[in-house]
Amino acid sequence: MTNRYVYGIVESGADLEFETDAVGGANEVYTVSHRRYQAVVSDIDTTDPEETDEDAKRHDEVLREIMERTNGHSIIPMQFGMAFESNRALKNVIRGARPAFRRAIRDIEGRIELGLKLVTEEDADVDREAIEETVADALESLAAQSVENDHFSDRLVLNRSYLVEEDERETFDDAVAELEDHPDLEDVMVQYTGPFAPYSFVDVKIGAQR
Amino acid sequence: MASPQRRPDSSSLAEVLDRVLDKGIVIDIWARISVVGIELLTIEARVVVASVDTFLHYAEEIAKLEKATADGDLEDLEELEVEQRPESSPQSASQ
Numbered sequence: 001m002t003n004r005y006v007y008g009i010v011e012s013g014a015d016l017e018f019e020t021d022a023v024g025g026a027n028e029v030y031t032v033s034h035r036r037y038q039a040v041v042s043d044i045d046t047t048d049p050e051e052t053d054e055d056a057k058r059h060d061e062v063l064r065e066i067m068e069r070t071n072g073h074s075i076i077p078m079q080f081g082m083a084f085e086s087n088r089a090l091k092n093v094i095r096g097a098r099p100a101f102r103r104a105i106r107d108i109e110g111r112i113e114l115g116l117k118l119v120t121e122e123d124a125d126v127d128r129e130a131i132e133e134t135v136a137d138a139l140e141s142l143a144a145q146s147v148e149n150d151h152f153s154d155r156l157v158l159n160r161s162y163l164v165e166e167d168e169r170e171t172f173d174d175a176v177a178e179l180e181d182h183p184d185l186e187d188v189m190v191q192y193t194g195p196f197a198p199y200s201f202v203d204v205k206i207g208a209q210r
Numbered sequence: 211m212a213s214p215q216r217r218p219d220s221s222s223l224a225e226v227l228d229r230v231l232d233k234g235i236v237i238d239i240w241a242r243i244s245v246v247g248i249e250l251l252t253i254e255a256r257v258v259v260a261s262v263d264t265f266l267h268y269a270e271e272i273a274k275l276e277k278a279t280a281d282g283d284l285e286d287l288e289e290l291e292v293e294q295r296p297e298s299s300p301q302s303a304s305q
Contacts, residue, residue: 009235047242051231053223060226079234085243093241096250103254104235114218115225149228177216193225194218199233208240209249 001043004032004090005083007062008075008197009101012038016069022062023055029062032087034094037101040066040075041090047083056080063197067112074108076101076204077197097206104202111144111163113201114172114194118158118185126187128157134184135160138175142168147200157188161200169195 005023010016010031017030022042031038042062049055059080066075084090094101118135120126135158140146143162151159164172176192179185219225241250 047239053227056227056230057223059230064220077234079232079236080230082235082237083242089242089244092248093237093250097252100252100254113229173216173218176218180216191222191225192216192218193222194220196225196229197234199229202233202235203254205236205238205253206241207238207251207253208244209251 001045003044004041005044007040008077010075014070023058034091037094076104077199100204108198112195113198114162117191118188138179163201
């Protein structure tokens with residue numbers, strides 16, 4: 001188990017060493033630091049972990065646990081599967097991508113991601129534009145940012161992620177509750193999910209030039 | 211009339227998979243295994259800007275970065291799209 005599976009990047013200073021069910025069967029999470037950034041990792045024996053539902057869930061659960069432990073300080077979440085060959089390779093990436101991490105943290109600091117999906121019955125006739133407008137009026141002003149996700153089904157009227165201040169969570173919850181009672185949304189099903197690490201609000205890709 | 215409190219659901223596997231497998235930072239396998247002499251290439255497809263102040267700060271950072279790149283430093287910045295979002299608040303949060 002000499003490879004390192006990385007969950008995300010935090011600014012140094014947080015005490016993040018704990019036992020948990022980690023990806024790939026490991027049971028301890030700890031950090032590897034390079035100057036002002038720490039990667040939160042667990043040991044793994046591959047650089048190409050298999051995508052299983054179970055490990056994907058663990059990845060997310062470890063990130064949630066980190067969010068609780070850092071008490072609102074943000075973790076920049078990695079996509080599933082970011083396993084490094086060695087601490088050296090990992091530190092090299094932390095060093096090289098510092099400016100990108102700094103900007104990402106500035107965007108998401110103290111904020112969480114919440115998801116909202118509105119789904120209609122099959123063949124239901126709903127006024128999509130009116131619904132979109134009603135939802136935007138209710139929620140956009142409460143979010144620092146929002147982004148529309150894929151509409152993989154015709155029944156999806158809305159599939160949106162919101163970046164919300166941790167402190168505004170309850171206000172946002174209340175606004176969603178009110179939305180559910182809105183006459184425009186009578187014929188749609190509301191799926192309100194999260195809180196997630198702000199996956200949808202970091203868009204950084206790091207490659208190596210060969 | 212108290213409306214029942216609405217809590218987001220954190221247990222949906224589909225929602226987790228949508229995010230974990232598709233979003234978040236991606237690091238190329240070569241950057242994850244190589245050590246000696248590799249040059250990293252960082253691509254930020256979207257930078258969120260909360261205020262004019264922050265924007266100016268970004269512009270300054272980017273200028274520094276580009277200079278560093280021209281001087282042969284590690285970072286390279288291939289694509290940068292700055293989105294101004296005046297509706298974002300509170301502005302001080304990003305300082």
